[in-house]
Amino acid sequence: MNKNYSLRITTVLSLFIFLLYSGCKSGVTHDPKKLGLTADNAIVVSARAEASKIGIEILKKGGNAFDAMIATDMALNVTFPFAGSIGGGGFLVYRKANGETGTLDYREKAPMAAMHDMYLDENGEPIDSLSREGALAVGVPGSIAGMFAVHKKLGSLPMATILQPVIDLAKQGYVVTENQKNRFENYSDLFRKINEKEIMYSSPFTANDTIKNPQLAQTLERILKNGKEEFYGGETGQKLIALLSEHGGIMTIEDLQSYEAQWRDPVVFNYKDLRVISMAPPSSGGVCLAQIMKMIEPYDLASYGHNSEKAIQVITEAERRAYADRSHYLGDPDFVDIPVNTLIGSDYLNGRMDNFSFEMATPSASLNHGDIPGYESMETTHYSIIDQFGNAIAVTTTLNGAYGSKLYAEELGFFLNNEMDDFSVKPGSPNMFGLIGAQANSIEPQKRMLSSMTPTLVEKDGKLWMSVGTPGGSTIITSVLQTILNVEEFGMSMQGAVNAPRFHHQWLPDVVTFEPNAFGKGLLKKLQKKGYQIRQENSVILGKVDGIRVLPDGRLEGGADWRGDDTAIGF
Numbered sequence: 001m002n003k004n005y006s007l008r009i010t011t012v013l014s015l016f017i018f019l020l021y022s023g024c025k026s027g028v029t030h031d032p033k034k035l036g037l038t039a040d041n042a043i044v045v046s047a048r049a050e051a052s053k054i055g056i057e058i059l060k061k062g063g064n065a066f067d068a069m070i071a072t073d074m075a076l077n078v079t080f081p082f083a084g085s086i087g088g089g090g091f092l093v094y095r096k097a098n099g100e101t102g103t104l105d106y107r108e109k110a111p112m113a114a115m116h117d118m119y120l121d122e123n124g125e126p127i128d129s130l131s132r133e134g135a136l137a138v139g140v141p142g143s144i145a146g147m148f149a150v151h152k153k154l155g156s157l158p159m160a161t162i163l164q165p166v167i168d169l170a171k172q173g174y175v176v177t178e179n180q181k182n183r184f185e186n187y188s189d190l191f192r193k194i195n196e197k198e199i200m201y202s203s204p205f206t207a208n209d210t211i212k213n214p215q216l217a218q219t220l221e222r223i224l225k226n227g228k229e230e231f232y233g234g235e236t237g238q239k240l241i242a243l244l245s246e247h248g249g250i251m252t253i254e255d256l257q258s259y260e261a262q263w264r265d266p267v268v269f270n271y272k273d274l275r276v277i278s279m280a281p282p283s284s285g286g287v288c289l290a291q292i293m294k295m296i297e298p299y300d301l302a303s304y305g306h307n308s309e310k311a312i313q314v315i316t317e318a319e320r321r322a323y324a325d326r327s328h329y330l331g332d333p334d335f336v337d338i339p340v341n342t343l344i345g346s347d348y349l350n351g352r353m354d355n356f357s358f359e360m361a362t363p364s365a366s367l368n369h370g371d372i373p374g375y376e377s378m379e380t381t382h383y384s385i386i387d388q389f390g391n392a393i394a395v396t397t398t399l400n401g402a403y404g405s406k407l408y409a410e411e412l413g414f415f416l417n418n419e420m421d422d423f424s425v426k427p428g429s430p431n432m433f434g435l436i437g438a439q440a441n442s443i444e445p446q447k448r449m450l451s452s453m454t455p456t457l458v459e460k461d462g463k464l465w466m467s468v469g470t471p472g473g474s475t476i477i478t479s480v481l482q483t484i485l486n487v488e489e490f491g492m493s494m495q496g497a498v499n500a501p502r503f504h505h506q507w508l509p510d511v512v513t514f515e516p517n518a519f520g521k522g523l524l525k526k527l528q529k530k531g532y533q534i535r536q537e538n539s540v541i542l543g544k545v546d547g548i549r550v551l552p553d554g555r556l557e558g559g560a561d562w563r564g565d566d567t568a569i570g571f
């Protein structure tokens with residue numbers, strides 16, 4: 001393993017998460033049982049009030065959760081350029097009112113001209129900036145293909161009814177929040193450097209300024225008129241490719257023309273009386289969540305207590321083992337065979353915790369991925385919607401890093417992703433979240449890069465119970481996990497579960513990250529004595545979870561994360 005690994009990762013991960021959430025408060029105490037927003041019929045919860053409102057208005061017009069999804073997603077393009085953008089991709093997990101479930105994968109893909117070692121220097125070492133900034137970092141965007149696929153299969157209102165409010169919002173503008181102002185300030189130099197000029201978002205803003213985006217309004221108007229092809233080959237696509245070529249990119253019009261969103265079966269598993277429905281590969285979310293929850297199921301977490309020493313140990317050790325498997329086995333299922341059923345099956349998982357003891361941490365260096373006989377290895381945002389008809393969706397969508405590659409398509413009004421960094425650019429070399437990977441997630445033309453996004457729906461006793469998800473790179477899976485456990489095991493409300501302080505472990509680096517000012521010094525000392533390396537510096541906050549749960553009386557409760565500008569709206 002690379003000697004500088006821990007240092008590099010700690011720096012990169014801390015900087016990323018610090019910049020992501022700088023400006024947020026931490027260590028705020030909340031009543032864990034207090035309900036968040038409640039509503040009789042429907043709730044939309046997302047990273048911005050304007051986007052939640054546009055989604056709710058679509059529902060009030062008689063639209064369903066899928067119509068509201070498209071409206072909310074596109075409104076996030078306008079109001080949350082940090083992560084929500086048609087320059088990226090994402091995943092939808094849905095459960096229709098009749099109980100039918102499914103997922104849509106509109107993850108970005110490597111361009112056809114991508115090569116295995118395209119981010120390595122002449123000594124075979126990764127040049128991190130190439131996979132993270134500028135045109136070479138950009139994967140073929142999937143969001144518009146995703147929206148049209150959802151509309152065709154599950155939508156009920158005309159696209160014009162859905163998109164017009166978003167186009168109006170882009171023209172009229174949205175109000176800059178304090179968090180947003182801070183982020184624009186943090187990134188303005190990088191915007192200038194990557195774009196080699198001033199862009200709209202590099203100018204100084206103050207909170208309460210209004211930002212209009214007429215270019216994005218025009219792009220959406222053209223998409224409305226010409227359909228999906230406008231983005232994947234029409235004027236918008238041509239302009240996109242011209243911009244990327246100008247900046248040294250390798251994506252071609254054929255890459256756009258051949259992009260298709262994929263309907264995939266979800267990963268489904270039981271945890272006690274819950275049935276969890278989550279995203280399958282190319283996201284690692286569902287598989288890792290299943291592995292962790294199955295590994296901790298035999299332990300009586302509720303009796304240990306929320307964020308108690310024993311609960312933290314069990315969860316951390318299960319996370320360690322799941323992330324070790326993630327880095328070895330998981331990748332794009334269209335390119336690699338993934339033994340999903342074995343990985344989440346009891347036979348395999350029962351043995352995985354055999355070497356765990358409450359006395360001592362299992363060092364990650366002593367632990368590898370599990371052996372499966374016969375197997376040959378060869379800035380994000382989440383929103384949840386439950387509608388008045390009982391349909392539920394969980395959607396996580398991303399540009400990867402904050403503002404993606406920072407490359408801004410000025411004429412089109414959006415940022416482009418840097419999703420190529422989610423590939424394992426070299427076996428054992430960490431990506432920006434410190435995740436390492438192997439052959440299964442190596443770069444190949446037209447392959448999808450492995451994701452951690454974990455949009456998840458949960459049933460209790462056969463009925464819809466929760467929709468949940470979050471941004472946060474590698475911490476997504478563990479934040480979703482803790483939010484579900486907070487309600488199921490520790491009796492919190494949806495809002496209380498979202499508010500509660502979180503911790504995270506991902507096998508390598510061998511450190512457990514704790515949200516600052518929220519865990520007692522005595523507790524952390526005890527864990528340290530058992531061999532757990534603790535990290536709490538740099539205002540690290542894990543995830544920005546949004547969720548909705550169905551209350552026992554059938555009403556809905558929203559949980560919107562106080563760590564951002566997230567807002568639940570309902571009726």
Ligand code: DON
Binds near residue numbers: 379398422450
């Ligand atoms: O797909 C993934 O796992 C990453 N691209 C997600 C990035 C992310 O969550 C950044 N936002 N906080």
